[in-house]
Amino acid sequence: MSAFKFSVGPWNVHDGADTYGPPVRQEVEFEEKIKKFAEMGFSAIQFHDDDAVPNLNELTEEEIKEEARKMKALLDKYGLVAEFVAPRLWMDPHTIDGGYMSTSSKDREFAMWRSYRSIDIANELGCDKIVLWLAREGTLCAESKSPVEATNHLIDAINKMLNYDKQIKILIEPKPNEPIDRSICGTMGHVLAVSAATIDPSRVGGLLESAHAVLAGLDPSHEIGFALAMNKLWGVHLNDQNGLKFDQDKSFGVENLRQAFNQIKVLKENDYGRYGEYVGLDVKAMRTTVDHDRYKHLENSLKIVKALEEKVARFDYDYQKKCVEARDYEGLEMYVMELLMGIK
Ligand code: XUL
Ligand code: MN
Numbered sequence: 001m002s003a004f005k006f007s008v009g010p011w012n013v014h015d016g017a018d019t020y021g022p023p024v025r026q027e028v029e030f031e032e033k034i035k036k037f038a039e040m041g042f043s044a045i046q047f048h049d050d051d052a053v054p055n056l057n058e059l060t061e062e063e064i065k066e067e068a069r070k071m072k073a074l075l076d077k078y079g080l081v082a083e084f085v086a087p088r089l090w091m092d093p094h095t096i097d098g099g100y101m102s103t104s105s106k107d108r109e110f111a112m113w114r115s116y117r118s119i120d121i122a123n124e125l126g127c128d129k130i131v132l133w134l135a136r137e138g139t140l141c142a143e144s145k146s147p148v149e150a151t152n153h154l155i156d157a158i159n160k161m162l163n164y165d166k167q168i169k170i171l172i173e174p175k176p177n178e179p180i181d182r183s184i185c186g187t188m189g190h191v192l193a194v195s196a197a198t199i200d201p202s203r204v205g206g207l208l209e210s211a212h213a214v215l216a217g218l219d220p221s222h223e224i225g226f227a228l229a230m231n232k233l234w235g236v237h238l239n240d241q242n243g244l245k246f247d248q249d250k251s252f253g254v255e256n257l258r259q260a261f262n263q264i265k266v267l268k269e270n271d272y273g274r275y276g277e278y279v280g281l282d283v284k285a286m287r288t289t290v291d292h293d294r295y296k297h298l299e300n301s302l303k304i305v306k307a308l309e310e311k312v313a314r315f316d317y318d319y320q321k322k323c324v325e326a327r328d329y330e331g332l333e334m335y336v337m338e339l340l341m342g343i344k
Pocket of ligand 2: 282
C-alpha cells in the first residue's frame with residue numbers, strides 16, 4: 001500500500017515521434033488513456049490547457065469553459081480529478097521566442113490570454129493549480145534579451161494571474177535548459193526567489209521534476225528537500241535522467257536508484273501529500289516500445305516508487321544515528337547499498 005496519491009499526464013502515453021523520426025506507435029484516444037490510468041491506480045490527471053480543450057485558440061471564452069465542463073464530466077465518469085492545468089505556450093506560433101518574456105508585447109499579451117484561459121479551465125475542472133513549465137522563457141542568443149527585464153516580465157505575468165483569480169495557485173516547474181539555451185528560472189532556488197517577489201508569495205510555489213534537477217547538476221532529493229523546508233513543494237514529476245543530455249524523462253529510478261530512494265525518503269519523512277499533493281509521474285516510453293507495452297514505463301515507475309517506499313519504511317534510523325555519531329559514513333553508505341541490493 002502506498003501512502004501517496006498518484007497523478008499522470010496524457011502526454012506520458014505517446015506515439016514515440018521524436019526530433020529525428022516519425023511516430024512508431026498508434027496514438028490512443030484520450031478517453032481510453034484515462035480509463036487505463038484509473039485502472040492502474042492513478043487518482044488525478046495533469047493537463048495542458050489544450051489537453052483539456054483542444055484547439056482553444058479557435059474558441060471563444062464561453063466555448064472554452066463549455067468544453068472544459070465536458071472534460072470534467074469525463075473525469076467524473078472514471079472517478080478521476082484534475083491536478084493542474086499548464087498553458088502549453090511552447091507549441092504556438094505566437095510564442096516562438098517565448099511567451100511572458102518575449103520581446104514582442106503582442107506575444108506577451110497572447111501568453112497572458114492563454115494563462116487566463118488556463119485558469120478558467122482549471123476552475124471548470126475543479127482544481128486550483130496552474131503549472132508554468134517555462135519552456136521557451138530565456139535566451140537562445142544571450143544578447144537578445146536582458147535577463148533583468150525577462151525576470152521582471154515573469155514576475156509581472158504571475159502577478160496578473162494572481163490578480164485575475166484570487167484563489168489560484170501558481171506552481172513553477174523549473175528547468176535549466178531545453179528547448180531554451182539559457183533559462184531564466186532554472187532551479188527551486190530561482191522559483192522561491194520569484195515567488196517572494198510576487199504580490200502574493202503564499203500562492204506561488206514549485207513543482208520539482210527529477211530530470212530537470214539532474215540537468216541543473218543538482219540532486220533532485222535536495223531540490224525537493226529545499227522546497228519542503230520552505231513549504232513550497234506543491235507538486236513533483238518523478239522520473240530519471242542519464243547525465244547531462246536532452247531531457248529523457250526515463251522511468252523513475254532506472255538510472256540512479258540511490259538518488260530515487262532519497263527522493264522517496266525525503267518525501268515520506270516530511271509527510272508529503274498531507275495537504276492533498278500528488279506524486280506525479282512525467283515519464284516517456286522508449287522509442288522502441290511496441291504498441292501493447294505503451295503503459296509499461298508507467299507501471300514500472302509506480303512499482304519502483306512503491307518498492308522504494310517499503311525500503312524507506314525499513315530504513316534503520318537507529319543504525320543511521322550510530323553511524324553518524326561515530327562519523328562512520330562508509331558504514332552508513334554501505335548499509336544503504338545493501339538495503340537497496342536486497343542484502344539487508
Ligand atoms: C517538460 C516537462 C513538461 C511539463 C508539463 O520538460 O516536464 O512535460 O511537466 O508542461
Ligand atoms: Mn514535467
